[in-house]
Amino acid sequence: MATSLRPYERFAEVYDKITPDEFYAEYYDFILKILKEMNYKPKKTLDLACGTGRLAKIFLDEGYDIEGLDISEKMLEIAKSRAKNLKVYQSNMIDFNLGKKYDLIVCTYDSINYILQEASLQKCFNSVSKHLNQEGVFIFDMNSVFKINKVLPEYKADYYDFGDAELIWLNSHSHEPDLWIGEVILFKKTEEGKYERYYEKYIERAFELNTTKKLLKAANFEILETYSDFEFNKIKKDSKRWFFVTKKKTN
Ligand SMILES: C[S@@+](CC[C@H](N)C(=O)[O-])C[C@H]1O[C@@H](n2cnc3c(N)ncnc32)[C@H](O)[C@@H]1O
Known part of the structure; x- marks a missing residue:
């Protein structure tokens, strides 16, 4: 988890x-x-x-x-x-x-x-x-409003490799209008060479x-x-x- x-x-x-x-x-x-x-x-x-x-x-x-x-x-x-x-x-x-x-x-x-x-x-x-x-x-x-409802939902996932950490950025659009949800999953390398996983959720609202x-x-x-x-x-x-x-x- x-x-x-x-x-x-x-x-x-x-x-x-x-x-x-x-x-x-x-x-x-x-x-x-x-x-x-x-x-x-x-x-x-x-x-x-x-x-x-x-x-x-x-x-x-x-x-x-x-x-x-x-x-x-x-x-x-x-x-x-x-x-x-x-x-x-x-x-x-x-x-x-x-x-x-x-x-x-x-x-x-x-x-x-x-x-x-x-x-x-x-x-x-x-x-x-x-x-x-x-x-x-x-x-x-x-x-x-245009960006939140029409542009951001079209974005695909992004992947970043920082060496000691890797990140996946997901644009999982909300089904409610005027709301955008971004999800970040960060894999952080431990000293033993394994990965810890962190999850953060971002919500933006258009007015x-x-x-x-x-x-x-x-x-x-x-x-x-x-x-x-x-x-x-x-x-x-x-x-x-x-x-x-x-x-x-x-x-
Ligand atoms: C996209 S970042 C922008 C940060 C900075 N202005 C920049 O240009 O890099 C959004 C920032 O808003 C802050 N933030 C979100 N909700 C907030 C709140 N209710 N009160 C104060 N800061 C908040 C976050 O912690 C984050 O640092």
Whole structure:
């Protein structure tokens, strides 16, 4: 029997090997272009669902004052080992309370899709709003309804060999619309040359564009722009990744 774990526990140790550095550089460049366009220079930034801190590390190296928050202890351990001067918080992004405010909060790589209920997404947006200074900016992306319902179900299984571990990534689509299920089976070589098997399950939920906008507005956000797929293009029916650029309204 495989040991069944919460998401991003054992997978954390191989997570970084799956996504190339260029992907994070692309995020950084895109966010920087957005900030430049807005002529906005944040003093304090929070990377929400920061994972192993790869994006936060780029911000740090570029001289930004950034902190990270994630629910997974293992992901945060890696983030800390990557950037010793990165302050991180282990917390649930749905309902966090750090007792401080930021000028910019970013949340990338479809982390928002891990929130599965509309009421929870509202709570998350409320928490983000609470942690922003007046006119503070919140930039995030999410996998689109099209990607969750039409693109991801078409993906076949992936196999990775890392030498001391092997991984099978399955896209076992849910039969419910707007939900995607990913399954990870990790085989980890023991000192005796045998394998331990770990299983983790991932669920992402797609939210309609109008629902997302409604929840943002209810959390006191003005939606400045929506973009798609790392381009300054408007969202189309077949856009896969939606970007939201929002600003906390002055009271
Ligand atoms: C796809 S990873 C993205 C991580 C990071 N942003 C990156 O770009 O590599 C999703 C992250 O969301 C985190 N996460 C999922 N649900 C969360 C929650 N409710 N609160 C905080 N973090 C959460 C996971 O632990 C994981 O690190």
